[in-house]
Amino acid sequence: MDARRYNFSSGPAVLPEPVLRRAQDALWDLDGTGIGILEHSHRGAAFERVLARTEAAIRRVGGIGDDHAVLFLQGGASSQFFMVPMNLLGGGTADVCDSGIWAQKATAEAKRFGEVHVACAGANTTPSWSASPTYAHYTSNETIGGVQWREPPTPPDGVPLICDASSDIFSRPLDFDRHALVYAGAQKNLGPSGVTLVIIRRELAERGSRDLPPMLQYRTYVAERSMYNTPPTFGIYVIGEVVAWLEAQGGIPAITAHNAAKARALYDFLDGSPLFQGAAPAGARSMMNVTFRTTSPALDAKFLDEATAAGLDGLAGHRSVGGMRASLYNAFPLAGVEALVAQMADFERRHG
Numbered sequence: 001m002d003a004r005r006y007n008f009s010s011g012p013a014v015l016p017e018p019v020l021r022r023a024q025d026a027l028w029d030l031d032g033t034g035i036g037i038l039e040h041s042h043r044g045a046a047f048e049r050v051l052a053r054t055e056a057a058i059r060r061v062g063g064i065g066d067d068h069a070v071l072f073l074q075g076g077a078s079s080q081f082f083m084v085p086m087n088l089l090g091g092g093t094a095d096v097c098d099s100g101i102w103a104q105k106a107t108a109e110a111k112r113f114g115e116v117h118v119a120c121a122g123a124n125t126t127p128s129w130s131a132s133p134t135y136a137h138y139t140s141n142e143t144i145g146g147v148q149w150r151e152p153p154t155p156p157d158g159v160p161l162i163c164d165a166s167s168d169i170f171s172r173p174l175d176f177d178r179h180a181l182v183y184a185g186a187q188k189n190l191g192p193s194g195v196t197l198v199i200i201r202r203e204l205a206e207r208g209s210r211d212l213p214p215m216l217q218y219r220t221y222v223a224e225r226s227m228y229n230t231p232p233t234f235g236i237y238v239i240g241e242v243v244a245w246l247e248a249q250g251g252i253p254a255i256t257a258h259n260a261a262k263a264r265a266l267y268d269f270l271d272g273s274p275l276f277q278g279a280a281p282a283g284a285r286s287m288m289n290v291t292f293r294t295t296s297p298a299l300d301a302k303f304l305d306e307a308t309a310a311g312l313d314g315l316a317g318h319r320s321v322g323g324m325r326a327s328l329y330n331a332f333p334l335a336g337v338e339a340l341v342a343q344m345a346d347f348e349r350r351h352g
């Protein structure tokens with residue numbers, strides 16, 4: 001029962017093993033309090049400490065200053081698709097970058113609250129902004145397509161830049177000062193499902209609509225430090241442990257190098273393979289989600305069956321696109337990529 005498989009799942013996804021061990025202990029007894037993390041009141045001192053250290057670690061690792069609030073919401077990144085325009089658009093124009101399926105989902109929700117101008121078609125393309133956008137929105141990493149922005153797009157001066165960073169937050173440097181709002185569902189690179197991290201410039205939260213239920217206004221979470229109602233306490237605890245683990249690895253510089261080495265090993269193999277082909281455009285390949293396929297859906301299915309039997313789990317592409325997808329989040333080990341490459345090389349010898 002102690003044989004853990006290589007988990008290439010796109011999310012919920014692999015977490016650092018030391019964090020899972022610590023969480024096991026904390027379920028029983030959080031920080032020597034004699035009460036488990038699932039049982040502590042969110043109003044008590046023990047959870048207050050968890051919340052404070054989680055926020056502090058996020059600020060240190062991300063280089064996030066006091067102009068931004070660090071918030072823990074629920075409802076997934078998908079709720080941010082509507083919460084952003086509901087609070088901020090007010091009948092104005094949202095400039096959006098259409099890099100793939102997640103960006104399109106965010107766009108569909110923005111249309112309920114105002115105008116939408118598609119400023120760029122594809123990641124790493126040059127945007128063509130509208131005359132006076134209320135804000136600009138992009139998706140830093142498209143988890144399904146396996147497409148990633150190299151650098152954030154630059155909107156006109158004074159236009160708030162908003163980023164869905166669900167699947168690459170804290171995998172590489174991100175300049176929070178350039179962003180008015182960054183949101184991320186935790187279950188890709190930060191922790192368990194059920195928490196959404198929102199990093200928002202305080203002044204932007206203040207500008208939001210007041211004609212909304214308090215649970216849907218950012219200012220409520222800022223004013224109450226995510227404690228207006230019961231926050232997702234366990235998820236916040238795990239995020240704190242994951243970010244502390246990340247810090248102990250050497251923070252963003254070290255994890256960036258680790259992630260680059262993993263992605264390079266897999267892309268190098270794909271570039272030399274007569275059978276397996278990368279699915280993303282070469283200039284926009286994701287370091288987090290590597291998408292690829294063979295020459296036929298039937299061979300894809302055979303490869304996936306064999307890989308699963310060999311202990312390589314979660315490699316099926318998203319149901320809307322098929323093929324394969326290897327998600328290589330921070331906690332995923334290089335040894336797992338090497339095992340995948342060996343499996344692909346062997347398959348190629350037999351079917352190439």
Ligand SMILES: *Cc1c(COP(=O)(O)O)cnc(C)c1O
Pocket residue numbers: 011075076077078079102139141142143164165166167185186188
């Ligand atoms: C997974 C994902 C989402 C949706 O997240 P939920 O928490 O399931 O709502 C949104 N955007 C991106 C980029 C994602 O990877």
